[in-house]
Amino acid sequence: MFATAVAGFIMAVTLVMAMLPDQERSQPDIDQTATPAPPKGDTGHCRTTTVPDAECGATWEERRQRFFGGEAAS
Numbered sequence: 001m002f003a004t005a006v007a008g009f010i011m012a013v014t015l016v017m018a019m020l021p022d023q024e025r026s027q028p029d030i031d032q033t034a035t036p037a038p039p040k041g042d043t044g045h046c047r048t049t050t051v052p053d054a055e056c057g058a059t060w061e062e063r064r065q066r067f068f069g070g071e072a073a074s
Contacts, residue, residue, distance in 0.1 A: 046056035 046053065046059060049056060
C-alpha cells in the first residue's frame with residue numbers, strides 16, 4: 001500500500017514537472033570569442049619520443065605553467 005502511494009506521488013510530481021514551462025537557465029558570463037594562444041612548439045613528436053628532448057621539456061613545462069596558472073614544481 002505504501003509503495004503504491006509513493007509511486008503515485010512520484011508519477012504526479014513527474015507529470016507536473018513535465019507540464020511546467022521551461023525556464024531559461026542562467027549561463028555564466030564567459031567570453032566565447034577569446035581563445036588562449038597556444039604555447040610555442042609542437043608537442044606532436046614529443047608524445048612519441050622515447051629519449052629526453054630539451055625542446056619537448058620546455059614546451060611541456062610551459063603547458064603545465066599555463067594549466068596550473070603559476071610556477072611549476074621543480
